[in-house]
Amino acid sequence: MLKKTIRIGTRDSELALWQANTVKSKLENLGYTTQLVPVKSDGDLVLDKPLYEMGITGIFTKTLDVAMITGIVDIAVHSMKDVPTLLPNGIVQTAVLERASSEDILVTPPFAPHKKGIDWEQPCTIATGSLRRQAQWLHRYPNHKVVDLRGNVNTRLQKLKDNNWQGAIFAKAGLQRINLLPENYIDLSWMLPAPAQGAMVIVALENDEFSKEATSKLNHSTSEICTHIEREFLSTLEGGCTAPIGALAEIIGNEILFKGCLFSLDGQSKLEIERKVLVSEYKGFGKECAKFILSNGGSELMSSIKNQMG
Structure with a gap:
């Protein structure tokens, strides 16, 4: 059963390698054979341009997406906050590891x-x-x-x-x-983190049942639920545009406490939301919170951000 070697794609920065090695050892503890395949990303190579000028969506993940689709690697490990909310066709999220500090x-x-x-x-x-x-x-x-x-x-x-x-x-x-x-x-406990900050995510090809099944064993359900809500909030607000958005969902007992915010680029305008929901009702909660922001000045604020960023 555990025949195939799972090739783990990773950026070659120290942090990315730490994350990939963490997944490597967890998979090997389960009896799988793995191999690290470090790849340089455009985000690491171009240091003189702000991220948003480089078409931020997937700047750190694009190279690994291509490596996966072309068969060079089987899975990729990312800081989840760097991953676009819409994954490329044919690539799926298979696990969110237990989240570290989001601060x-x-x-x-x-x-x-x-x-x-x-x-x-x-x-x-x-x-x-x-x-x-x-x-x-x-x-x-x-x-x-x-x-x-x-x-x-x-x-x-x-x-x-x-x-x-x-x-x-x-x-x-x-x-x-x-x-x-x-x-x-x-x-900076007053600063709301990026959606999914502190969480690591594993992605694989949709048709690679072996790698999907292996990596899904590393999923941490609490972290998956909280990051899902935060990323749904982000995706509903953004509509493909990078904006100053913070979000944090925490499970407390049988409830989820969510805090979200949207700012103007200069920090002068601030829209925020704080809501609770039962854990059993988490699906669609992030979207609902984003819609509240959008209908209370968020749509206009997002339009002005898009205009400012050209």
Whole structure:
């Protein structure tokens, strides 16, 4: 039965390799034979353009999609927040692994004063390549300047050291996974994460029953339900356009607590929702929450974002 070697496609950054190796060892513990196949992505190679100028949809996943469709790899492992809500034809989600922290953190330079020593009321320069983080930061600190920050985790940490910024925003899970979480960081518990932040997803070809069955054994149902709601919220709002959208679903007892937000690019306009639903009624909940936002000013806000981004 366990004859076929499952070839695991991954980007070749340190974090991506950590994620792929995690899946590799989990599959091997179940008795499967696996092989890692690292592939460079356009998102890693072009560091001088903001993501949204590169047609963000699938920038980190496209290369692996092609490798899967052309038969070079059998499955791919991704940070779920990087995966387009609409998967390419013939590729399906087979498992969401147990989610790590979904929080964003502000990393301050090693030489900066301790967090209590930074006066956030003063003009500050904060770095992030994410429209969502930028908008939420500017909403809270309108007198600050936000600069673009690209590259893998290691590159971005180095840029923080090399520049005269007060801080840079990272996903906590990414730094934890490769043991790069520094001492000097501040939890941004007020910032809503990207949909599915902190979760890893496995995708395979729809007609590859062997790989689908093998990887589905790694699925964590709580993480799958929460990320499904967040991504449904994103997909209903976005309509193919990148926008500052945050979402977080958490299962508490037999209920799901959902928080979602949509911001203007400059952070001045904010639309938000907070709702609960029974876990048994989670299907369509993300869509329902997005429709509430759209009918309460969200449609107009999305139109203006699309116009601004050309």
